[in-house]
Amino acid sequence: MTSFAIRARYVLTEKGLAKEKSVVVEDGRVKALVPWGEEGVEEILERKEHIVLPGFVDCHTHTQQILLRASIGDELLQLPPIWTRYLIPFERRLDDDLALLSSRLSIANMVRSGTTFFVEAGAPRPMALIEAMKESGMAGAVTLSTFDILDAETPSAGELIERTERLMREAKDTVEVWGSLREIMMQSETLMLGIADLCRRRGTGITYHLGEYQGEVDYSLSKYRKRPLQIMEDLGITDIRPTVIAHGVYFSREEIGILRSKQLGLCWCPTVDSILMGPHWAPLVEGVRLGIGSDGGAFTTLDLLHEVKVARAVGKALAVSLRYEKTALGTSDLIKALTGDFGRIVGHNNSLLPGSEANMTVVSLEPQWLYPAHDPVEAVISFAGARDVVDTVVAGRILMRGRKMETIDEGKLTEDLGKNREKIKKIVEELKSSL
Ligand SMILES: [Zn+2]
Structure with missing residues (x-):
């Protein structure tokens, strides 16, 4: 049984915006939204200047x-x-x-x-x-x-x-x-x-x-x-x-x-x-x-x-x-x-309400281009980008935690892309010359 909680300034669910709540995740699902301090789990991601959004x-x-x-x-x-x-x-x-x-x-x-x-x-x-x-x-x-x-x-x-x-x-x-x-x-x-x-x-x-x-x-x-x-x-x-x-x-x-x-x-x-x-x-x-x-x-x-x-x-x-x-x-x-x-x-349920799948995107509201984020949802839609995404959670599994990839070796990926650069270039050049 895997469980953890994200303690965030804001949580956006299908029902609206909740303030100073923790999303408690258990076995791939959202178990509950509780006030800070009442999570009842050991692992807590502190995201106090962030908003948790449905994935x-x-x-x-x-x-x-x-x-x-x-x-x-x-x-x-x-x-x-x-x-x-x-x-x-x-x-x-x-x-x-x-x-x-x-x-x-x-x-x-x-x-x-x-x-x-x-x-x-x-x-x-x-x-x-x-x-x-x-x-x-x-x-x-x-x-x-x-x-x-x-x-x-x-x-x-x-x-x-x-x-x-x-x-x-x-x-x-x-x-x-x-x-x-x-x-x-x-x-x-x-x-x-x-x-x-x-x-x-x-x-x-x-x-x-x-x-x-x-x-x-x-x-x-x-x-x-x-x-x-x-x-x-x-x-x-x-x-x-x-x-x-x-x-x-x-x-x-x-x-x-x-x-x-x-x-x-x-x-x-x-x-x-x-x-x-x-x-x-x-x-x-x-x-x-x-x-x-x-x-x-x-x-x-x-x-x-x-x-x-x-x-x-x-x-x-x-x-x-x-x-x-x-x-x-x-x-x-x-x-x-x-x-x-x-x-x-x-065909999924990403509502972030209890019982829904724990698919979540956590965005930091700290960067200067988002400050002072009077309305956090407005800030996300009008100002935030991929650079502000801090955590990505898929079916209760944290794939990116605090901007660190947990399951993908980006160094190896870059290396492999480098090794294949000429091969890819050749395909594109041949295709273009055949047009
Ligand atoms: Zn298409």
Whole structure:
């Protein structure tokens, strides 16, 4: 039985802000919130100028694209579409060693940023990701890169369904494995129905990219006379829980209606969506279960506290310019998005109330850029970043304690990245010259 307590100035739960409380953790769950001094456990983390927040959820990431970091300049960004021309060809060139290194680097970035759960959009080598999760204690939903329409190298629907099922069986009871679909133009109906059926049979969640490209909407309307989310609805795929839909920038009123009535998770990636797709409608619409995603380390630092600031600026720019309304996408909406609606978007309970999973992010309010933090939640949303995250706790296990990594050897990680530098550089150069 493992138990400890975090004694903090503030604790933010789904019910609101508590002052001078300790969160008592036992066997991976929040046992109680008690006044300072009444913890009844031996191990106490003193965090008297800090706020404990429900763990952050990165609802859309690509853990095995991080080694492309800073290789995507403006010229590449304008390639239509960048994923089939550059991102997928890169993923195909990863061997097991590089996939493991990418997974470790992504996880290290996430732990430093206070992320306690992530949704992988589709890893080319998911076993490497599972290995990195097991050794670090990081939690997330692992998925296999799943598409059956592209070129001669592309696996068949049957093969992908079988590989996903094998992955689910092999990972059983260690990490979560979900079904995934890559992109509506790259998947047959057989594949969509097969993956959906598998998720239902095994009781797992599903994630897919949707409404991220105008060409995709035109493709859907020409081929099916329906828009992308309406196709998913017709095929019964929207009945799977949890469902996390990435991007959804180009959704019609009907599609937003489906999202809302079915309470499907929508993962907005504020930086990437703004750069590649444009402003998102989500800040202007009530009642959608909204989360925040990084879209992977090729595009962002994986710091969700940074993403939330981009979301705030983009969301308000939209609301102010269209409605002259400055209160849209307020601090409480952003906390909800940052924590994936307190974990609900991924089928977890991160409420920080007694009985919930002990997934926590502890932020220091001491740095001068946060001082005097009149409202600590406002300080977190508007001023704090990964550099202020002090502790990251996943399912009651402390992965970072007082900024010291407990389960990840960062020195060794840096050394391994150094050793592979030339190999990575060569892949990127070859890819670029083939464009
Ligand atoms: Zn993506």
